[in-house]
Amino acid sequence: MNYRFLKFPEFKTKALTLSYDDGVVYDKRLVEILDAYGLKCTFNINSGLFAEKSGERKLTQKEALELYSGGAHEVAVHGVKHLSLAEVSDAVATREILADREYLEKLFGKIIIGMAYANGSCDERTANIISRCGIKYARTIVSTGKFDIPQNWLLMPTTCHHNDPRLDELTDKFLSDERRSYFWSNPPKLFYLWGHSYEYNDNDNWDIIEKFAKKTGKRGDIYYATNTDVYNYVKAFDSLISSADGKLIYNPTDIDVYIDNYGKDLLVEAGKTVAL
Ligand SMILES: [Zn+2]
Numbered sequence: 001m002n003y004r005f006l007k008f009p010e011f012k013t014k015a016l017t018l019s020y021d022d023g024v025v026y027d028k029r030l031v032e033i034l035d036a037y038g039l040k041c042t043f044n045i046n047s048g049l050f051a052e053k054s055g056e057r058k059l060t061q062k063e064a065l066e067l068y069s070g071g072a073h074e075v076a077v078h079g080v081k082h083l084s085l086a087e088v089s090d091a092v093a094t095r096e097i098l099a100d101r102e103y104l105e106k107l108f109g110k111i112i113i114g115m116a117y118a119n120g121s122c123d124e125r126t127a128n129i130i131s132r133c134g135i136k137y138a139r140t141i142v143s144t145g146k147f148d149i150p151q152n153w154l155l156m157p158t159t160c161h162h163n164d165p166r167l168d169e170l171t172d173k174f175l176s177d178e179r180r181s182y183f184w185s186n187p188p189k190l191f192y193l194w195g196h197s198y199e200y201n202d203n204d205n206w207d208i209i210e211k212f213a214k215k216t217g218k219r220g221d222i223y224y225a226t227n228t229d230v231y232n233y234v235k236a237f238d239s240l241i242s243s244a245d246g247k248l249i250y251n252p253t254d255i256d257v258y259i260d261n262y263g264k265d266l267l268v269e270a271g272k273t274v275a276l
Pocket residue numbers: 021022078082117118119
């Protein structure tokens with residue numbers, strides 16, 4: 001798919017999404033920082049590893065429900081017991097993901113379509129297995145140092161981990177506007193940051209995320225989104241239907257889609273047909 005014509009909601013050319021794993025108590029401090037700057041995160045959690053009582057490193061089920069519900073963020077699957085999917089049988093891998101999805105959906109009262117591979121353990125086989133469990137996107141631990149919109153959502157790479165020595169440089173590059181072509185405006189850029197909040201605690205480097213949030217937060221030119229928001233929006237773009245002569249475009253989804261029509265902004269409202 002070519003995303004040269006894609007713009008994010010309200011004709012923004014940049015989107016920022018975060019992904020933090022394991023459901024630990026340090027997510028509380030992370031949520032406070034993200035909320036202060038309007039950043040959105042997907043928290044990948046394990047339904048079989050909640051702490052029995054509060055005060056542990058892991059959140060209890062009750063704490064997780066309180067922290068992740070109702071706010072700007074979302075939860076996604078990370079496997080019932082944090083198993084390395086590529087190292088277990090089809091049946092065990094299926095149960096690990098399907099049971100986690102079912103449990104978290106009941107707990108949070110929402111349909112969950114995303115996940116992050118525990119230990120980054122994934123391959124073509126695991127991508128097939130999770131797809132049959134109804135998972136639509138799954139994050140790997142691959143860092144590209146780029147801002148591309150994913151092509152393979154079931155083996156989705158990231159821009160970088162928060163400890164990546166390139167973080168500052170990549171952030172500046174993401175925030176800059178470089179017109180690459182005479183014909184259209186800035187190509188869309190997706191910054192995908194991931195990590196574990198316990199790393200900020202253990203390494204005593206909360207300043208990394210504080211600085212990143214301060215720099216990227218509360219800006220008019222960035223679409224702040226959960227992983228699922230990004231997935232749903234790009235899929236709505238993918239669903240646009242063009243007439244044979246290319247002069248009309250139809251949006252069959254219930255999401256407004258913003259496109260770059262050779263340098264001119266064009267809104268294709270949900271359910272509408274518009275002339276190019
Ligand atoms: Zn993990």
